[in-house]
Amino acid sequence: MSPQRNTGAGAEAELPEYAGHYRLRECLGSGGMGVVHLAHSTSGMKVAVKVVHARFALDPEFRGRFRQEVAAARRVSGAFTAPVVDADPEAERPWMATLFIPGSTLAEHVKRNGPMRSGELRRLMAGLAEALRDIHRVGVVHRDLKPSNVLLAEDGPKVIDFGISRPKDSELRTETGKLIGTPPFMAPEQFRRPREVGPAADVFALGSVMVHAATGRGPFDSDSPYVVAYQVVHDEPDLTGVPDNLAPLVSRCLAKEPEGRPTPDELMRELRSVAASYDTQSFIPAQRSLWGGETDPAGTGDAAGPPVSAAPGASDASAAPDASAAPVAPAAPVVPVAPDEPSGAESERVDEEAVRETDKRPGRWARVRSGLRGRRGRVAFTAGALVVVLAGGALGVTRLLGHDDAGRGVRGGAAGSHSASPAFSPWSTRPAKAGKGAGAAGTGGMPLCASAAKRLLCAQSGLVSALDADDGRVLWRHALADGDRPSEAPVLAGGLALVVTHSGRLVEALDPASGATRWQQDLSGYGSLRAVGDTLLLTAADKTVTGVSATTGEKIWSRLIPGLNEPYFTTFPGDPLAYAASVSDDGHTRITAVDPATGKVRWKARLGGALRLVGTTAGSAVLLSQGDAYGTVDAVVRYDPADGAARRVPLGITLQEAQAAVHGDRVYLLAFDGTLAAVDTAAGQQVWSLQTAVSRGSAPASDGGHVYFSAADGRLLAVDADDGRLLGQTTLRLGAHSDRVVATLPAPAAVGGRVYAGAPDGTVFAVDGRDPAGW
Missing domain, CATH: 3.30.200.20 (Phosphorylase Kinase; domain 1)
Structure with a gap:
């Protein structure tokens, strides 16, 4: 060639x-x-x-x-x-x-599509703040952040081109009289004292980038770079066209003196306050169509995790709480409805007509009864000022299939408390068929699945489907309006499968047996949604929390919950309560446990240190101690509300951006770099750690005998829960677009002696959890 x-x-x-x-x-x-x-x-x-x-x-x-x-x-x-x-x-x-990461630069996007909308701007600012946090924490200053160096990837902005960046310990010096950078996006100190440029210069550039994204021009605008340089040093920035709720924060970024600018962590804290006023969706670190008219080229449809939280410096997490209450008895189990099941063709016809019926009257409840069309319920309550955010909890993909026995307080054998059917054979299925809900390469993207009795309910781009858990057969498919992508795996609540979409800001309740729509609700007026038991919890802009029946879609109660500063709830499988946790400026973590059926507070606590709630077990809350503001985990904390005792278990090594699974007394943590560690909260010690070499893996899951997690290349890995030995792994399932990176992976789950997982090639597969060596 x-x-x-x-x-x-x-x-x-x-x-x-x-x-x-x-x-x-x-x-x-x-x-x-x-x-x-x-x-x-x-x-x-x-x-x-x-x-x-x-x-x-x-x-x-x-x-x-x-x-x-x-x-x-x-x-x-x-x-x-x-x-x-x-x-x-x-x-x-x-x-x-x-x-290679597909996506246009910010400069190209603004040139092609014009200024971004307010929601897109806040997502961009949050992503850039996170990027600068990671860049600065390893001692690097970028020094040339500008729209052409911001890549709008499918899972958020990427900062590229470190051509003039400088590590703090670099011996390379800027020559006297030589300016390096792009004038419209340079900080005043880069013109006045270039040898003293630090991280705050990148924050100034971030402010300039945001003005460009919001208006198509910079805050200091001239055809002459010399005039721009003068304006940067002496003039006030022109913020005309920047949304009012972002302008004060952008103005602080453009302060003339470095010490007057916020740090990336402060930016993220401020953006959470901005989010509470109009849009919290972007604090889900999930793949989505972030940039207006652009779509997800990979069709991954992934979602994940709790809202970004910039934590103050941690102190001893064993500090005595200021309040506690007795543990709560479990609620009655959810019983799925099971009407007569139509054929696959009939299911798809019902779904398509339900979508068309919904489109006729957007923004209203739509109750669609089996076999009937056009029958609607009235609006049960009005919308506030927020759109939906799904982060962690029962709607989080960190529990892809939901039933990992977390919180049961018992460690089982190799296959937990279940055993696989002797007739079971491993299987692999691609739920999305060509031309229906298919994304790139006709796969529909990464499947996000939840277990429901003998079925798996899976969401992909433009599609929700049900699979037979025994053999992987597709039982029905439900098309989503305009190929919309669900933001999370379906959630089983009130006997129905709840699906929340991105662009429609819609929750749709489906019959898990047939795929027929039972009711729908426009969520554009709410800031968060959580499902637990038979209840949905919706939070409005004024922090009012409303309980809604997951079975009928009707309002049960609505109230302000005392002491709830940030009403973003987290839920865990097997636990009947919903939890809100927030870190205060004085370095303490407040936890509030709420009964979703009534909205009453069951217990609350104030713990020392910046903590992240990751699970519950035997009535106790399990939290991770954030060693710094960058997501470093240095300990596991177990808090018992019955006696107010908090036990802190230090880790042998600190873990970066760790995800966790709780099974009985054990907590399993998988770090960003692939380090997997096990902590016994009853014995008060870390029992083992393993370097898996799997970076950016999924959240772990455990059945008591094994720990399972997924890799970005589609492998499912199994580790012995007792001693940390790697026992087996499946083959690669990369698909046609092997060059594309999935930002957040759904966790696998062990159910009935089997392990189910989704892969980037669009498949859902099941293996025998009792024999990882045979995978």
Whole structure:
């Protein structure tokens, strides 16, 4: 194959065919330092390769800067940047390869679509604040944050191009009189004292980027870079067109002096307050169509986790609480309804007509009875000022299939308290069929599933389906309006399967036996929704919490709950209560346990330190101690409301961005870097840890004998719960788009001796949980 040619004259007109062993396919763009190519590795993985301009390759200073760029990019490689795959700064033409992430830059998006809407702006600002937090915590200052260096990926913004970034411990110095950066997005100190530029300069640039995203121009605007430089140093920014609820925060970012600007953590705290006034959806770290008219190219439809929380410095979490109450008896189990099941074709016809019926009168309750059309209930209560946010709890994908026996207080044998049917055989099914609910490559994206008796209820892009848990057969499919993507796995409550979509801000209650719609509700007036038992909890802008019957969709109660500063609830399988937890500015964590049937507070506590609630067991709450404001976990805390005792169990090593599963007295934590650890809260010690080498894995799940988790390449892994040995793993299930990264993976679950999981190739599969070595 002859080398590809670029336009123009000189050395850059003839592009190399390879950079290392990466074959260059096409030019993606060119900048001041080099050309970025789309390339393929030997195995076919897509990467973006930056090859430096030939004229710079002979410049020793440039090579030094390129080595610095590679080092900086490797330091911060993670969820908010394009991970570095390979690099050779010493090659004849130095190059660096990063994972290829589809998506336009912010500059391209604004040029093509115009200014962003307020909800998109807040999501962008939250994502950039998280990115800067990760960049700064490893000691790197980007120094050139601008719209062309912000990639709008499907799972949130990515900060790219560390060409002039500088680690704090770098020996490379800026030459006297030389300014480096892009004037409209440079901080005043970059013009006045460039050698003293620190993290606050990136926050200033973030403010400028936000003005560009909101208006299509910068806060300091001129055709002359010299005029812009003067304005940056001396003039006030022009924030005309920036939404009123974001303008004060953007203005603080653009303070002339570095000490007057908020830190990324303070930005995230402030954005939570902004979210409470109009839009909390973006604090779900989930894949979604973030950027207006753009859609999810991978059709992953993933969602996850609790709202972002910037925690103050932790103190001793064993501090005595200020209140407690007796534990609560379990509620009666939910009994699913089971009407006569129609054929698959009839189910799909019912679904499509229900969608059409809903579209006629948006924003109202729509009660659709089996076999009937057009019969509606009246609005039971009015909407407030918020849209729905689903974070953790019963609607969280960290419990993909929901029934991992968390909170039962018993550790079972190899397969827990269940045993698999002797006739069971492993199976794999792709629920989405071509042309119906299919995303990229016709897969429908990553399935998000929940178990319901002998069925799995799975949500994908444009589709909800039911599978036979024994053999994986598709029992029915339910089309969503306009190919909408559910934000979470279906949740079984009140005998119905509840599905919440992204663009429609809609909760739809489906009959799990037939897929027929029983009722619908527009959620655009509510800030959070949680389902537990037979009740939905909806929170409005004024912090009023309303209990709604999951069976009928009718209001049961509505009230302000005393002492509930942040009414975002979390729920856990097998626990009849809903929990709200928040960290105060003085470094304490307040927990409020609420009875969803009545809205009454069952117990509350105030604990020392910044804590994150991750589960319950035997009436006790299990929390993770945040060692710093960056998500570092240094201990597990078990709090018993019956006697007010809080027991802190330190970890052997700190874990970054750990996800957790609670099974009896054991807590299993999987960190961002693949470290898996087990803590025994009764014995008060960490019992083992294992480096799995699986970065960005799913939340773990356990049946008592094993710990299971999924990798981004579709593998399901099993570890011995007693000693931490890796026992087995399934094959890869990457699908056609193996170059795309799934930001958040749904957790697997062990049910009845079987383990169910979803994969990026759009499949749902089941394996025998008793024999991981045979996978």
